Amino acid sequence: MAEISFTTLCYIEKENQYLMMHRVKKQNDLNKDKWVGIGGHFMEGETPEECLLREVKEETGLTLKAWKFRGIVTFLSDEWPCAEYMCLYTADDFEGEIGSCEEGNLEWVDKKKIYELPIWEGDKVFFRLLENNRPFFSLKLRYEGDKLVETVLDGITMPL
DSSP states (O other): OOOEEEEEEEEEEETTEEEEEEOOSSTTOTTTTOEEOEEEEOOTTOOHHHHHHHHHHHHHSOEEEEEEEEEEEEEEETTSSSEEEEEEEEEEEEESOOOOOSSSEEEEEEGGGGGGSOOOHHHHHHHHHHHTTOOSEEEEEEEETTEEEEEEETTEEEOO
C-alpha cells in the first residue's frame, strides 16, 4: 500500500493580508524559496484541528481563537514519495505575538500581492477559491516536477 501524508495549512487573515512564510531556512525543503501558509504534518492520533492549532502555535507563536475548514487539497507528483492530503483552513481571530520560525520568515502580505510571490501554481487555484468564498471544496492538484499538469475541483477536471 502506498504511503500517504496528512497535513494542515492555514491562511491567517488580518486587515486584508495573509500571514505567509517564506521558506528559506529548512534544509532539503520541498517548498524551498516558496511562500506558503502556516501548517505541517499530523502527529499520531491528532485530529485536523489539533494539528492546525499545534502547527500554528509552533510556527508563529499565535493561538487561534476562530478558524474555518475550507477544503481538502490532494497533492500528487511524480517527484514526491507519496500523496499528500491537506486540510485547508483560514483563521481571522488569534492572540499572542508572532515569534521567529525555524522553517522560514513570517510576513504579513497584502492579499492582492500574493500572486506576485513565488508560490506553487496550484496555490493560485485555491487562493481564487478562497477569494470567491467557495463553499467547502475538494481539490486535486497533480504535478510533474514543479509544473501543474492536472487540476480537479469537486470531481470535475478544470482547464489549466
